[in-house]
Amino acid sequence: MNIQNKSGVFTPYIAPSSRGGTRVEAGNPNRRGANWDGRGVNFALFSANATKVELCLFDERGETELERIVLPEYTNEVFHGYLPDARPGTVYGYRVHGPYEPDAGHRFNPNKLLLDPYAKQHVGEVKWDHALFGYTIGHADGDLSFDERDSAAFVPKSQIVDPAFTWGDERRPNVPWERTIFYETHVKGFTQRHPTVTDRERGKFAGLANHDVVRYIKSLGVTSVELLPIHAFVDDSYLVEKGLRNYWGYNTLGFFAPDPRYMSSPFVNEFKELVSTFHHEGLEVILDVVYNHTAEGNENGPMLSFKGIDNASYYRLLPDNKRYYINDTGTGNTVNTSHPRVMQLVMDSLRYWAGEMHVDGFRFDLATILAREPTGFSEESSFLHACMQDPLLSQVKLIAEPWDCGPGGYQVGRFPPGWAEWNDGYRDTVRAYWRGDEGKVPAVAGKISASADLFDKRGRRPWSSVNFITAHDGFTLHDLVCYNEKHNEANGEDNRDGHSHNLSNNYGVEGPTDDPAIVDVRFRQLRNFFTTLLFSRGTPMILAGDEFARTQGGNNNAYAQDNEIGWIDWDVTKESVDLAEFVQKLIMLRQALPMLRRGRFLHGSMDEEIGAKDVTWISPSGNEMQDGEWTDAGARCFGVLLDGRAQDEGIRRIGSDATMLMVLNAHYDVVNFKLPPAPGGLRWRCIIDTNLPDRENLEPFEFGTEYMTTGRSFLIFLMEPEEGHATSEGAKLAFLHVEEAFNQAAHDAVHFVKKPD
Secondary structure, eight states: OOOOOOOOOEEOOEEEEEEEOOOOOOOEEEOHHHHHHSSSSSEEESSSOSEEEEEEEOTTTTEEEEEEOOOOOOETEEEEETTTOOOOTTTEEEEEEEEGGGGTTTOTTTTSOOOTTOOOOEEOOOOOOOGGGGSOTTOOOGGGGGOOOOOOSSSEEEEEOOOOOOOOTTOOOOOOGGOOOOOEEOOHHHHHOTTSSSSTTTSSSSHTTTTHHHHHHHHHHHOEEEEHHHEEEEEOOHHEEEEEEEEOSSSSEEEEEGGGGGGGSSSSSSHHHHHHHHHHHEEEEEEEEEOSSTTTOOOSSSSHHHHHHHHHHHOOEEETTEEEEEOSSSOOOOOTTTHHHOOOOOOHHHHHHISSSSOOOOTTTTTHHTTTTTTTTTTTOOOHHHHEEEEETGGGGEEEEOOOOTTTTTOTOOOOOOOEHHHHHHHHHHHHHTTTTTOHHHHHHHHHTTTTTHOOOOTTGGGEEESSSSSSOOOOHHTTTTOOOOOOOOSSTTOOOSSSSOOOOOOOSSSSOOOOHHHHHHHHHHHHHHHHHHTTEEEEEETTGOOOOOOOTSSOOOOGGTTTTTTOOOOOHHHHHHHHHHHHHHHHHHHOOOGGGOOOOOOOOOOTTTTSSSSSEOTSSSSOOOOHHHHHOOOOOOEEEOEEEEEEEEOOTTTTTTOOEEEEOOOOSSSEOOOOOOOOGOOEEEEEEEEEEEEESSSETTTOOEEEEEEEEEEEEEEETTTTTTOHHHHHHHHHHHHHHHHHHHOOOOOOOOOOO
């Protein structure tokens, strides 16, 4: 067997069985994992409570154990040894000896083969069998019993890799936060049904790097692709029994290894090829990472790695009974990042992916857990400090999912400067507003202004709020306007799983319909959602496929649906393509209009020097909204006037930005909206009307005009430039950029490809 890197250099692999004897040296404890230095491999494994560690070597398929070697040295709670004739491609695992005392938190069982927590590659997968458990299933003593069966035949193995890779002229895009637009997707789901991805590459990193796939993403205009978990993970036994899989991947087993199911070749460099391809197109790669728990579950779960290496160190255990686990994640266990070696593991993993793999940022699943100290959540936690002081990690994008199910778990707006956060309040407010719920105007006004009540502190910027309406967890945007109820029957839990508070509306028919009136309002609502998202301050996130009305058939919890429910269908209709091109135009407009990306929160405060407010809220009468209008529960239509003179940062340049009027009407019927005076008495031009998505001309309107705002629609007006007018310099530049955006959108269609005949 030969190991090949991108540069074409082959490294011979020496099978352990051919050595005729193994010479083990002391090695080095200071770098965890199995690391090849060009001559041999250094093995180092942390365990504070083990008494002995055996390194087990296997054949290249991971099926036959060839040799056991006791790691000869123990330094600073690290077992270590050096094999001078080991090579990349060597397959290995550990057997760890120590006390089996569950009541004291110790569950050592050398009969169980364990994955190296620092393994860069896995071989094989978990095959569910009773031998995987440290205790004997069915025994009267439960998890206090001790199982002597060998688990090696049923667990994945670790494999040594050659990290060599030729990056060439690849450079990180370093997209500024204020220009960032996230695109959340799944490696397999995005590529499995794509018409030009080959069978061998479907569902793989190589498929995501396919020319047509990358060209599509690039043509849409998003900047940063956020991948659902790609760290090696496990399919839960209860899912396997039902013929399902853990499709999303939030069940991590290896924090350094990409999951083998996403590789079309045996080389981890396939992921580096993906990153390099994206970077050459100016696209960032963001990883959704799960450091809060592992696939080993609670005291009744399997023994695959951490539990058998040092259970008492890796997991948070109940202080008064260490047999049981603290379960702030809802999955059975919680990773103990308060332990310095466990914190080091997480930080080493992040640095590996940011440094060795060149990824551009991380979205942290249930991030509150990582920032929770024994005394509770803390903005000054050791994890948050560690990230922000790290010279590499402090330069990449860090995004928190700021909640968990533990005590004090909801912490939106509490993460420190430098972090962005998923803003679920934005999601719920925007959904409720466009559904037509009462009394939502004040709330939606705050959300489209970047949720200053939550994030405007400690010098944080509007980009700190990651605005989204849909994500992987929940309805797709299409299903949000097609279903009143969730339809999760395929999950095998009698539709009990998934969230029931969806704030959705089917507009008269549950699910698909040919009724043209219902279809019309559904697609208009989709355009309203996208226009709201992309014209709000903050960082927008789009769920992949929403832009062409992808459906999951009403399933709002497709975590186990590794099938047509979870996969994106690229056989799109004309209406879907039109929607995607409307979204493309919105993205181009967002990038063309600086005021949407300004680094200031909107408060409606008056700038006395120029006599203008940064934002003025307008009622349908054309006047500034009064207190009674804010508290009117029946109000569903309002305007947002952004004066270009008050949008600049730093040194003010009068007239250096556009002036914009946005009109939102969530009422089901027409509302006559009187256009307010444009600053300086100039006219308005309508650039977006979600009721007329194909409008190509910039139509002018005098102030005082009563615009018939269609029920459930969103309009955007820009102040018309006038030669020589003091306030129109920004307007001229804005219109130039808008015209360029419209021309580019008309010329550069979203790159869909048809299925071959």
